[in-house]
Amino acid sequence: MVSRTGLIRTVIALLAVLLWAPVSTAATAQAAPAAAADECRALAPGASAAAERAIAAACAEVAAGTWYTWAGGHGAQPGPTYGQVDPTDPASEHDPERRGFDCSGLVRYAYAQATGSDILNGVASQQYYTHRAADRFTAAQGLAPLLPGDLLAYGTSQKLHHIAIYLGAGKMVEAKQSGTKLMVSDVRLGGSYFGAVRVNTGEVTGHIHQTWGTGVWTKAEPALKAARVYAFPNSTTIRVECQKHAEKVTAEGYENDVWSYLPDYKAWVTNIYIKGPAWLEGVPECKS
Known part of the structure; x- marks a missing residue:
């Protein structure tokens, strides 16, 4: 026969179990998103202050649940826009x-926020x-030389179709595809991974010029029949x-035999389009 005191203790114990379970489940559910949000940050040392700010700007959009939208972010000023x-x-x-x-x-918005x-x-x-490249890395080099804030590019030399911001530790923040929100992903190596570039946010060095025209191809050699490398969209x-005299x-109504070497593309372009x-x-004249 159970005593009255023992019965009361049993009831209290059962109530404690019933009340504890939902609270524990709710706490776990609330903790999971916080852990995911913490993942969007610089995950390795070595990033410049500007790169850290760019990552913070991109991660703030992840935390806000911002959508991927095709052609979004290409308005007159950096920032979210409605897509197409x-x-x-x-x-x-x-x-x-x-x-x-x-x-x-x-990427445009993140680095605009970082640099003003x-x-x-x-x-x-x-x-x-970009002519603002501080360093470049090939796909064959993998992730070892990369720092948080470097830009990861996907595609081919003739068409790069995707770009993301490296966080370190094999992670990147990206606007991936329609129907998804901005996210942190594992870096996808192999396949269409093309390479990475480190952005120079300081003073630009070298001989800086502007092209004109649309769909103007750069070439592997200073010759019209040479392999195509990249076409300037505008x-x-x-x-x-x-620069040097070649073919x-x-x-466009002009005639010229001068070609310029563009180190960022490892390619040549006729000076007609510069x-x-x-x-x-x-x-200077190219010596080799």
């Missing part, structure tokens, strides 16, 4: 209703080939290392 329908992606049908970023829009200047305005290929700021080109005189002032 990508004709190749059925999942983008709601992008015009969503205010957010595509991959390059997020719109230094990476453009699509993924323009950001990777007027682009470039860094010229040297004569006739285009604003300025036929032989660029102050640019």
